[in-house]
Amino acid sequence: MKVPFIDFSEQYEAIKTRLDKDLKKVFVKADFIMGDEAKAFEQEFAKFCGVKYAVGVNSGTDALYMALGALDITVGDEVIIPTFTFIATALCISYTGAKPVFVDIEEETYNIDPKKLEAVITDRTRAIIPVHLYGQPANMDEIRAIAKKRNIMIVEDACQAHGATYKGKRAGALGDIGCFSFYPTKSLGAFGDAGIVITDREDINEKVRMLRDYGRKGRYEHKIKGYNSRLDTIQAVVLSAKLKYLDQWNAMRGQLAAYYCELLKDIPGVVVPTIKSHRTHVFQTFAVRVPNRNVVMEKMQEKGVSVLIHYPIPIHLQEAYADTGHKKGDFPISERISDEILSLPMYPHMTKKQVKYVCDSLKEACGKK
Numbered sequence: 001m002k003v004p005f006i007d008f009s010e011q012y013e014a015i016k017t018r019l020d021k022d023l024k025k026v027f028v029k030a031d032f033i034m035g036d037e038a039k040a041f042e043q044e045f046a047k048f049c050g051v052k053y054a055v056g057v058n059s060g061t062d063a064l065y066m067a068l069g070a071l072d073i074t075v076g077d078e079v080i081i082p083t084f085t086f087i088a089t090a091l092c093i094s095y096t097g098a099k100p101v102f103v104d105i106e107e108e109t110y111n112i113d114p115k116k117l118e119a120v121i122t123d124r125t126r127a128i129i130p131v132h133l134y135g136q137p138a139n140m141d142e143i144r145a146i147a148k149k150r151n152i153m154i155v156e157d158a159c160q161a162h163g164a165t166y167k168g169k170r171a172g173a174l175g176d177i178g179c180f181s182f183y184p185t186k187s188l189g190a191f192g193d194a195g196i197v198i199t200d201r202e203d204i205n206e207k208v209r210m211l212r213d214y215g216r217k218g219r220y221e222h223k224i225k226g227y228n229s230r231l232d233t234i235q236a237v238v239l240s241a242k243l244k245y246l247d248q249w250n251a252m253r254g255q256l257a258a259y260y261c262e263l264l265k266d267i268p269g270v271v272v273p274t275i276k277s278h279r280t281h282v283f284q285t286f287a288v289r290v291p292n293r294n295v296v297m298e299k300m301q302e303k304g305v306s307v308l309i310h311y312p313i314p315i316h317l318q319e320a321y322a323d324t325g326h327k328k329g330d331f332p333i334s335e336r337i338s339d340e341i342l343s344l345p346m347y348p349h350m351t352k353k354q355v356k357y358v359c360d361s362l363k364e365a366c367g368k369k
């Protein structure tokens with residue numbers, strides 16, 4: 001049996017008829033950038049997240065960059081992030097000229113450890129970017145308490161957590177600004193690059209709207225030095241069609257994850273995801289920890305199972321961030337998890353039979369029959 005890492009062909013089947021019709025309309029109208037469908041999607045996504053405003057942009061990276069721009073974060077400022085994340089969480093800070101400040105993660109959730117925040121906060125700390133890694137929200141109550149006390153903004157990197165909840169509220173709506181990516185492999189994926197910024201704050205909504213469109217207010221008036229980072233109408237049509245199914249597809253992921261956990265629980269040394277109370281995990285990624293990860297990974301690939309690593313190198317050890325002066329040993333939990341973590345195939349229409357095959361292959365790869 002061959003098990004792909006992801007396969008969205010059945011998602012396409014579900015929306016195909018609607019897409020054919022709605023895309024044709026866009027082709028005829030030819031309003032390809034921020035057309036009516038894009039404006040409609042912004043409203044639909046804001047409603048889905050339970051916030052007032054959503055601003056469509058070109059990618060998740062741009063969403064984060066413009067969120068920081070809206071907060072006027074610049075040279076001399078510091079922004080705190082977990083070191084165990086995708087590189088874009090750090091890059092958006094570097095683009096502003098500010099300095100990323102790394103923090104280690106919780107071993108149980110792989111999210112930023114709120115207990116380690118106070119130690120790195122300085123007079124220059126302007127924001128914290130918690131990342132809801134793999135689809136489970138970070139410990140937002142503790143993060144918010146510290147941010148409030150120290151007057152620091154919270155920009156959520158919700159690029160892996162579309163639809164996840166924390167105490168009944170959606171990821172992205174838990175801080176001052178929420179940022180999402182619609183990169184094709186995310187749980188809500190476009191047919192190209194796309195992203196969105198959400199917020200309840202009117203001033204931030206206005207500023208991000210200007211930033212994404214040449215700093216424009218009206219047609220010819222440019223208030224600030226903005227960028228070109230807008231949502232394509234075609235992508236919005238795809239995203240609108242898929243958004244209708246997001247909760248359902250997330251529930252399917254959840255069922256597969258539960259089945260995975262059931263099958264994996266008796267393989268010695270394999271650590272399955274922990275879901276903390278008051279949160280839902282949307283399993284954008286189903287990641288487990290295994291002994292001898294690199295060997296196991298190779299053996300599984302030989303058995304036809306596609307697996308990946310999210311992420312093998314924490315940001316503080318990436319060459320691009322050598323200038324931060326960090327060395328091995330600075331963030332021991334992130335470094336150990338990077339060596340043990342393994343992402344197994346996960347997509348809503350994966351079959352139980354495929355999950356079983358992945359687990360059997362993992363068991364065999366771990367040396368147990």
Ligand SMILES: *Cc1c(COP(=O)(O)O)cnc(C)c1O
Pocket residue numbers: 059060061062085086088089131157159160180181182183193194195
């Ligand atoms: C995907 C992702 C991003 C970047 O999104 P793009 O749309 O690829 O720019 C940022 N942060 C995290 C955690 C991601 O998973």
